[in-house]
Amino acid sequence: MTAQIFLQIVASGLLMGLIYALIAVGLSLIFGLMDVVNFAHGEFMMLAMYAVFGAVVIIGIDPLMAMPLAVAALFVVGATAYLGVVQHAMRAKANIGMVQIFATFGLAVLIRGVSQFLFTSDYRNVPAERNLLGGKTIELGGVFLPLPQLVGAGISVLAFVGLWLLITRTDFGKALEATREDAGAVALVGIDKNRVFTLGWGLGASLVGLAGAILAIFYYIHPDVAAPFALIAYVTVALGGFGSVFGALVAGIMVGLAEALTATILPPALKSVGIYALYLGVLFIRPKGLFGSL
Amino acid sequence: MASQALSAPLAATTAAHDGRRRRELIAFAILLAAFAVLPHLVKDVYAQNVIVLTLMYAALSQSWNILGGYCGQISLGHALYFGTGAYATSLLYTKFGVIPWFGMIVGGVIAAAIALVLGYQLFRLAGHYFAIATIVIAEAGLLLVHNWDWAGAATGIQWPFVPDSWLTFQFGRDKLPYIYFALGLFAATWLVTFAIEGSRWGYWWRAVKDNADAAESLGVKIFKSKMAAAAVSAFFTAVGGAFYACFVQYIDPDSVMAFKFSLLMALPAVLGGIGTLWGPVVGAVILIPLMETTSSYLGGTGRGIDLIVYGLLVMVVALARPEGIVSLFSRRKAPKA
Amino acid sequence: MLSRREFAGGAAALATALSTGARAQAPQEVKIGALYPLSGASAQIGNDAKTAFETAVDIINNAHPELDLPLGKEPGLPGLGGAKIRVIYADHQGDPQKGRAEAERLITQEKVTALVGTYQSAVAATVSQTAERYGVPFLSADNSSPSLHRRGLKYFFRAAAHDEMFSAIMFDFLDSLKKKGQKVETLALFYEDTIFGTDSSNVQRKLAGERGYKLVADIKYRANSPSLTAEVQQLKAANADVLLPSSYTTDSILLVKTMGELGYKPKAILAQAAGFSEQTFVDAVGKQVENYITRGSFSLDLARKRPTVGKVNEMFKAKSGRDLNDNTAREFMALLLLAEAIDRAKSTDGAKIREALATTNIPGEKTIMPWKKVGYAETGQNNDADPVLLQYTGGKFLTIFPEQAAVAEAVWPMSKS
Incomplete structure (x- = not known):
């Protein structure tokens, strides 16, 4: 393996890893807040991809401009999912863990079905002529950095910084922190738990919405598109530690790199085995993931 | 302290308890008889196919329930054991001419051994970490089989086309043998569950759920009993997989090891009532026919209507009846017991 | 959007299934079962196949004297007193078990006279086996796995080329x-x-x-x-x-x-x-x-030599907004070939249709494909399907x-x- 090829693998793994991290962080955030694994997370991402596609085709704007739109739309989707489904699942008196898994799993199947009904099963692509970044790439010393992924990775980093500021510097962040520490006690200091949860779901969905909007620039879109990404997101979250934002970032990058490296060493068809081995290896040493406390 | 507090009411209710267990056995006998007669009343091949699948998933869910329900280890990777059974049986039969009846047992034992190794590593993981780890291990297994050339890799294993025979457990059109086998498998898993409920294991597991102190004092015993439960659960799941291979007579990695099987094994127990004796069969009887008929009669539209119905159903049942459907019946009994 | 009629159709089918009695076969109608993935990652293929079949049904059931295709000129199947073809769709979701069960359902409940499908070769493996057991012909439209015609099945046919x-x-x-x-x-x-x-x-x-x-x-x-x-x-x-x-x-x-x-x-x-x-x-x-x-398997520029190809493509395009392609052309042709054999068999009996299929001999010019001819070898494979x-x-x-x-x-x- 030449140095150039090695650099290319690291660069590609890093760029993809940052996007994986952004897909995973919303899931981790929601889990940290209220101990719920959202099995419809991938479907949220798929909806964001359709939102971008729709904005590009109907309004005629560039996918980059459509990003805020997708993020806003997903905030509504996330908040609605909480108010319409998860809130009720939380009230269950028995088997609360299973109820949440299957309520969100049912929601996932429902979203896929509705998407197929509304958008049909056709494979969609953001039209190249309205896609400023699509297919563009820059070359640095023989290493190719595709612009969509590069910009996507940059946005991902910015999103993580923003999220960190939000959690540490704002009242909402403090309420979020307090609620995750002790959801019962916050009521005493006048924080509406339900409101925090609703906003938390909106935020989590927005983050995966942002990731979906980035993917829409260079990935195809159809109702079942999210399944492989969702699996990676679950592994990333467990690897980083449920509830840890920083863990999601580190784990995402590790997963991206592990995938790229495995595909070079083993037959590419087995590249996910590298991710799984990394994950199981870490879990063996740290049963709660790299940065997990829950 | 803890054990005293637990054993005193236990002694008082022993008589009532025995009575209840006798009634459960009678109800079970009636259910078996009903299922045995059903295919003679319903001759339609499609309906009989649905009966086979319903019984198979009742058995699989019952096996899953031993680990997932009673021990509280939510496994979402049981497809690994299902696939182990299907592949062991198919490989032994097509490569070495070993009859499926033997392959079934071999598959079950291999799966149980895998479950022991995995259980040893995974039982210390907390809730969601355990669930995700089981998904990942099953996915890794799927990928490996997908790339295992000797086992047919992606091409899968086509069973040879032979005349109907009990020896090779292959029947072209006749569904009755499969219905009876699936019924037998379900009966076995039900009886094992029934026995566990009445055994020390069942008592320990209940104690752990109700009382955190008990968990401390029973630590080592609990761990061993959970290992045993994992092995039993995996064994029966693998036998179910072996049965599926005999039934379809063609397997490939995606059709026996995909994640959806792991979910389909857990779902009936969740809908019916997780950690209950009757939950899995009640859940399977409702869920499987509904899923099959919606996908058969609404799937032809190609517009995802079947998915909408299935998704709504899962969601609504999970939300409306978190304790499972069987709680509808036990609540009425509650004042008596 | 799903039309009201389609939904009503689905509901009616459900109702029929629930009321156990199998419907008596309408003599004016010949049913063919089509098994395709209609949900999941390959759903688009299945939905395109439906359009291809609808185009073929239009040509079979209505008079199209302008087309030089089998069954183009007369409405319906003349061999069966002008009976019309109806295609019943089933969703196999890419799952071999489901494919087998759906094939059984189509054969026993819907009383289809023949099956066509299935896109995924894994599903074709179980569907063809089921068809064999019930003595119902299965015409593989678009499966390309060579292993399929090497299993000694009598009711398996494939007009198109394999890998x-x-x-x-x-x-x-x-x-x-x-x-x-x-x-x-x-x-x-x-x-x-x-x-x-x-x-x-x-x-x-x-x-x-x-x-x-x-x-x-x-x-x-x-x-x-x-x-x-x-x-x-x-x-x-x-x-x-x-x-x-x-x-x-x-x-x-x-x-x-x-x-x-x-x-x-x-x-x-x-x-x-x-x-x-x-x-x-x-x-x-x-x-x-x-x-x-x-x-x-197909090329649109055949239309230069054979006007029929262009006309069929126009019909298909009007329904789907797309040109015929490798898959849809094979699917279209498969249904036409099945109907042609049923017409020649003058019967809806599986064994007789099988005989008719086995003796098929249609010159390439009478198809929309670049094939030399359609005629099945002992294995059920058409060896003259030049790609x-x-x-x-x-x-x-x-x-x-x-x-x-x-x-x-x-x-x-x-x-x-």
Whole structure:
């Protein structure tokens, strides 16, 4: 393996890893807040991809401009999912863990079905002529950095910084922190738990919405598109530690790199085995993931 | 302290308890008889196919329930054991001419051994970490089989086309043998569950759920009993997989090891009532026919209507009846017991 | 949107199924069961197939004297007193078990006289087995796995080519280029980890060995991967004279996009159809790989010689907004061939239809395909289903091989670099 090829693998793994991290962080955030694994997370991402596609085709704007739109739309989707489904699942008196898994799993199947009904099963692509970044790439010393992924990775980093500021510097962040520490006690200091949860779901969905909007620039879109990404997101979250934002970032990058490296060493068809081995290896040493406390 | 507090009411209710267990056995006998007669009343091949699948998933869910329900280890990777059974049986039969009846047992034992190794590593993981780890291990297994050339890799294993025979457990059109086998498998898993409920294991597991102190004092015993439960659960799941291979007579990695099987094994127990004796069969009887008929009669539209119905159903049942459907019946009994 | 009628139809079917009695067969109607993936990742293929079948049904059931096709002129099946064809669809979701169960349902409940399907070869394996057991003919429209016709089944038929025939013509073409003095020495295989990818690559690997080509990359990848960067990196490093991909639509699109992103311009692409012959692929990334070549069962420029081809394409396009392609053309033809055999059998009895199918003899000119003729060997395979090679040039597919069917000279290599 030449140095150039090695650099290319690291660069590609890093760029993809940052996007994986952004897909995973919303899931981790929601889990940290209220101990719920959202099995419809991938479907949220798929909806964001359709939102971008729709904005590009109907309004005629560039996918980059459509990003805020997708993020806003997903905030509504996330908040609605909480108010319409998860809130009720939380009230269950028995088997609360299973109820949440299957309520969100049912929601996932429902979203896929509705998407197929509304958008049909056709494979969609953001039209190249309205896609400023699509297919563009820059070359640095023989290493190719595709612009969509590069910009996507940059946005991902910015999103993580923003999220960190939000959690540490704002009242909402403090309420979020307090609620995750002790959801019962916050009521005493006048924080509406339900409101925090609703906003938390909106935020989590927005983050995966942002990731979906980035993917829409260079990935195809159809109702079942999210399944492989969702699996990676679950592994990333467990690897980083449920509830840890920083863990999601580190784990995402590790997963991206592990995938790229495995595909070079083993037959590419087995590249996910590298991710799984990394994950199981870490879990063996740290049963709660790299940065997990829950 | 803890054990005293637990054993005193236990002694008082022993008589009532025995009575209840006798009634459960009678109800079970009636259910078996009903299922045995059903295919003679319903001759339609499609309906009989649905009966086979319903019984198979009742058995699989019952096996899953031993680990997932009673021990509280939510496994979402049981497809690994299902696939182990299907592949062991198919490989032994097509490569070495070993009859499926033997392959079934071999598959079950291999799966149980895998479950022991995995259980040893995974039982210390907390809730969601355990669930995700089981998904990942099953996915890794799927990928490996997908790339295992000797086992047919992606091409899968086509069973040879032979005349109907009990020896090779292959029947072209006749569904009755499969219905009876699936019924037998379900009966076995039900009886094992029934026995566990009445055994020390069942008592320990209940104690752990109700009382955190008990968990401390029973630590080592609990761990061993959970290992045993994992092995039993995996064994029966693998036998179910072996049965599926005999039934379809063609397997490939995606059709026996995909994640959806792991979910389909857990779902009936969740809908019916997780950690209950009757939950899995009640859940399977409702869920499987509904899923099959919606996908058969609404799937032809190609517009995802079947998915909408299935998704709504899962969601609504999970939300409306978190304790499972069987709680509808036990609540009425509650004042008596 | 789903029309009210469709929904009502589904509900009615459900109701019929619930009321146990099987319906008596209407004498004016002959039912054929079609098994396709109508939900899940391949749902688009199934939905396109429905449109192809609807076009064929239109031609069979109504009078189309302008078309030189079997059953085109008269309305319905003259052999059965003008009976109409009706296609009953079932969703097999790409699951072999479901395929088997749905085939049984169509045969026993819907009383279909024949089956057609299934896109995925894994499903065809169980569907054909079930058809055999019930003595109902199964015509494989678009499965390309060669193993299917080698199991000694009596009720299995396939009018189109299989992977070995497809790959053989690809290598014939490479041989002809070599004779003309082109440098074609190294090949790169790129295939998905499914039956399709495995079968296709096995044949290609074997042919490459036999005909003296060197494999410089042999890459199996996981279908529907989130990224193909590492895979393309290896293709780029190998930089073979010809890249031979076997991929479905989603991965084909991702492959070409990733090639662009990593600055890899293959010298030539010779694709095993699938994704590379889909309109979605062409719309998304066709321009990026101008002059790529794909094998095909069908070619629109046949319309120059046979006006019928163009007319059928117009009918199909009116319904779907797309041109006929490799899959939809085969599906259309399959239904027509089944109906033709039923008409000749003058019966809806499975064994008689089987006999009629076995004695089929239709000249290629009476089809929309570039085939020599339709006639099934002992195995059920039509060995005269000659495939063609198509090159995507200037927004169109042009037939470039074999020579008797070619309308243009191949551009080779596809890009000068």
